[in-house]
Amino acid sequence: MFQGFGKRILVLNSLQAMNDLFDKRANIYSNRPVSTFGGELMGMDDSLAFLPYGDEWRIHRKLAHSVLSPTAVKEYHAMQEDIVATFAKSMIDTPEDLFTTMRMSAGRIIIAITYGIRASQAQTDYIMAGEHAMRVATKATVPGQYIVDLLPFLKYAPSWVSFQCEAQVGREILLSFARNPLEHVKRDIEAGIALPSFMQHLLSTPVDNGSIDEYRLLWLGTSLFGAGAETTYATVLTFILAMMLNPEKQKLAQAEIDAVVGGSRLPLVQDAPNLRYVDAVIKETMRWQPALHLGMPRRAVEDDYYAGYYIPKGTLLVPNVWAIAYEPNEKYDPEAFLPERHLDASQNVTDPMTWAWGFGRRVCPGRYLAEHSVFIFIATILAVFDILPPEDEDIKLEFTQHLVRSPKPYKYRIVPRSDTKAKLVEDRAAIAVV
Numbered sequence: 001m002f003q004g005f006g007k008r009i010l011v012l013n014s015l016q017a018m019n020d021l022f023d024k025r026a027n028i029y030s031n032r033p034v035s036t037f038g039g040e041l042m043g044m045d046d047s048l049a050f051l052p053y054g055d056e057w058r059i060h061r062k063l064a065h066s067v068l069s070p071t072a073v074k075e076y077h078a079m080q081e082d083i084v085a086t087f088a089k090s091m092i093d094t095p096e097d098l099f100t101t102m103r104m105s106a107g108r109i110i111i112a113i114t115y116g117i118r119a120s121q122a123q124t125d126y127i128m129a130g131e132h133a134m135r136v137a138t139k140a141t142v143p144g145q146y147i148v149d150l151l152p153f154l155k156y157a158p159s160w161v162s163f164q165c166e167a168q169v170g171r172e173i174l175l176s177f178a179r180n181p182l183e184h185v186k187r188d189i190e191a192g193i194a195l196p197s198f199m200q201h202l203l204s205t206p207v208d209n210g211s212i213d214e215y216r217l218l219w220l221g222t223s224l225f226g227a228g229a230e231t232t233y234a235t236v237l238t239f240i241l242a243m244m245l246n247p248e249k250q251k252l253a254q255a256e257i258d259a260v261v262g263g264s265r266l267p268l269v270q271d272a273p274n275l276r277y278v279d280a281v282i283k284e285t286m287r288w289q290p291a292l293h294l295g296m297p298r299r300a301v302e303d304d305y306y307a308g309y310y311i312p313k314g315t316l317l318v319p320n321v322w323a324i325a326y327e328p329n330e331k332y333d334p335e336a337f338l339p340e341r342h343l344d345a346s347q348n349v350t351d352p353m354t355w356a357w358g359f360g361r362r363v364c365p366g367r368y369l370a371e372h373s374v375f376i377f378i379a380t381i382l383a384v385f386d387i388l389p390p391e392d393e394d395i396k397l398e399f400t401q402h403l404v405r406s407p408k409p410y411k412y413r414i415v416p417r418s419d420t421k422a423k424l425v426e427d428r429a430a431i432a433v434v
C-alpha cells in the first residue's frame, strides 16, 4: 500500500487477491476511482467503463450485453472475416500502412456492430473522430495531469478557467464522435435502409422502460469504441512484433493453419477450436505484453480487512496483472515468447484468460467479440503472410504508457507467402461486404 497523488493505493500482485476482492467481495470493489477532470467535468463518469457501480451502470451493462453476449457475437463472424480479408488485401497493396490500416480495421468492427455503417467516407470520418476522442479521453485519465484531480474543490471554479474550458471542449469531442454516427443511423432508419446494428435495434425498439435514452446511447457508443478499438489494435500489433522476434514459432503456427485450414480458403472464425497452437500463440501474445498490464483500477466503497491488511474506504486497488504474467516458472522463462507453456499441463502456468479480461462484475463485456476479432486477424495474417524483421535495424520493444498499452510504431516486413495465398486474399476481399 502506498500514497500517491493524495490517494491511498493498494497494488494487488496475486490472482487470488484479485479474485477474492473483485469477485467475491464485488459489493465493495466494483467501483472505479473518482476522477474530477475526466469523470465529472468531461462527463466520462457516464460511460460504461467509468460509471459508478449502481443502477445506471446496470442498464448500460445490460444494453451492451445485448450486442456482446456469446450468442449475439455469433452473428458477426462473416462481418469480421470480411473486414479482415479487406485488411489483408491492403497489406498486399500497401504494406507500409500497417499501423493505419490496423487502426481502421479494428475501428470498423466496432462501428459496424454499433451503428451498422459500412465502408465509406462517413465511416472513415467516424473512426478518425473516435480516435481523436480517445486521445482526449486518454489524456484526461493520466493521474495528476490536471490540478482539479488533486484539489477537487476547484471543480467549482468559473467556466472561463482554463481547465474548465478544456473539460467542456473534451466533453463535446467525446459526445460529437458518438452523435454523428447516431444521427446517421436515424437517417438510415427514416429512409428504410438501416443495416442491423446495436443502435438500429435500440432505436427501433418501442421505449417501454425508458432505457433507450439518447444521452445513454451517446455514451454507450463512446464506451464501445473506446474500450474495443485500441485494445484489439494493441493485441494484433503486439502479435506481429512477437512473430518478427520468434520466426520459429511463426513457422509452427503457419504449419498448423496449413494442415487444418488447407490452402484453398482463408481461415474462418469457426476454425478456432481446431487450431490449438494458434490459440497458444494468442494466449502468449496476451501474456507477454498484456494490453491492460495494470487492468482497470477499482475503489473500495467501505472499510475492509484482507489477509491482515486494513483497506480503508476510498483506497484505490490496482490489479497488477503483469506480476501474474511474469510469475517465475522452473521450465519456461517468463521473458521468452513460448506458446508451448500454454500447452504443457505438467507446468502450473496460469491461463492468461483468467486475468486478461478483468474480474468480477466489471469483467470485460467485449471479451467474446474481442476473442473472435483477435483470432481472425492473427489466423489470417499467419495463413497469408510471412512477417519478417526489418533489414536495416534492430527491433526495439517500445510501448505507450497509457491505460491501454500499445506498441509504438516499429519497422517490419510483411510479405505474402506465395502468389496463391495473395490470390486467395484478392478473391475473398472482392466479395467482402465492408
Ligand code: HEM
Binding pocket: 048, 049, 050, 061, 064, 068, 110, 223, 224, 225, 227, 228, 229, 231, 232, 235, 291, 292, 295, 296, 297, 355, 356, 357, 358, 359, 360, 361, 362, 363, 364, 365, 366, 367, 369, 370, 374
Ligand atoms: C483484446 C481486446 C480486449 C481486452 C484485452 C480487454 C480487456 C478489458 C479489461 C482488462 C477490462 C477491465 C475489467 C475490470 O475492471 O476488471 C475491460 C473492460 C471493458 N471492456 Fe474490454 N477488452 C478488450 C476488448 C473489448 C471490446 C472489443 C469491447 C467492446 C466492444 C470491450 C468493452 C469493454 C468495456 C465496456 C469495459 C468496461 C466494463 C465495466 O466497467 O463494466 N472490450 N476490458
